Amino acid sequence: MSGRRRILKASVIILAILFIILSETAFAQPVLKVEPDKGGFGVSALVTNTGNESATNISWSMNISGTFLFYGKPVSGMIPTLAPNASAIIKTGPIIGLGTIELDANATCKEGATYDELMVGFVLLFYVVRLREPLP
Numbered sequence: 001m002s003g004r005r006r007i008l009k010a011s012v013i014i015l016a017i018l019f020i021i022l023s024e025t026a027f028a029q030p031v032l033k034v035e036p037d038k039g040g041f042g043v044s045a046l047v048t049n050t051g052n053e054s055a056t057n058i059s060w061s062m063n064i065s066g067t068f069l070f071y072g073k074p075v076s077g078m079i080p081t082l083a084p085n086a087s088a089i090i091k092t093g094p095i096i097g098l099g100t101i102e103l104d105a106n107a108t109c110k111e112g113a114t115y116d117e118l119m120v121g122f123v124l125l126f127y128v129v130r131l132r133e134p135l136p
Contacts, residue, residue, distance in 0.1 A: 030055035030082070034105045034117040037089055039128030043121065044091040045105045049082040055109035056081050060090050066101035066123065082109075097123040103131070 031051035037044040045062065049055045061076035072095040079088050095101070101123050106116040121131035 029053050030084070030109055030111050030113045032058070032082075032107045032109060032113045032115040034060075034107050034115050036117075036119045036121075036131045036133065039121055039131040041126060041128075042092045042094055043103055043119075043128050043131055044089050045103070045117070045119070046087050047079065047082065047090055047107045048087040049084055051113065052084050053111070054081055054083050055079075055111060055113060057110040058082055058088075058107050059109075060105070060107040062090065062092050062103055062105045064092060064095060064101055064103050066097050066099060068099045069095070069097035069101060069123070071096040072101070079107075094126060095123055095128055096126050098125065099123065101128070 029051050030049050030053050032055060033048045033050050035046050037046045047058065047060060058079040060079065061074060063074045064072040073093065075092050077090060082088060101121050103119040105119065108114040118134060119131055120134045121128050
């Protein structure tokens with residue numbers, strides 16, 4: 001009887017170890033986040049991989065809109081690889097306008113993680129100030 005119990009205990013321990021190993025690798029995935037970086041001459045945002053696996057082929061885009069926005073076109077690009085807890089800066093081109101602007105930035109990777117962020121700011125001719133996430 002004690003021999004069977006030892007085998008059963010050993011089997012349970014082995015199964016528990018296998019479950020832990022498999023669950024860590026099966027649930028490893030990238031998690032993307034886009035947040036305001038800074039204003040200035042144009043706008044930049046920070047794309048961060050907060051997950052526990054590298055993100056690859058990250059396509060990103062930023063669309064700018066505003067009431068008195070005279071110049072500012074949508075931009076997009078590709079980030080080849082982003083390691084866990086790593087960040088990359090994405091930038092718009094020049095912006096010319098007056099008043100409040102909205103910036104919709106999104107990023108999607110090959111692994112399926114996606115993130116969309118709406119940011120607001122104020123443009124004074126060609127200089128963007130107070131870029132932030134909108135208040136709830």
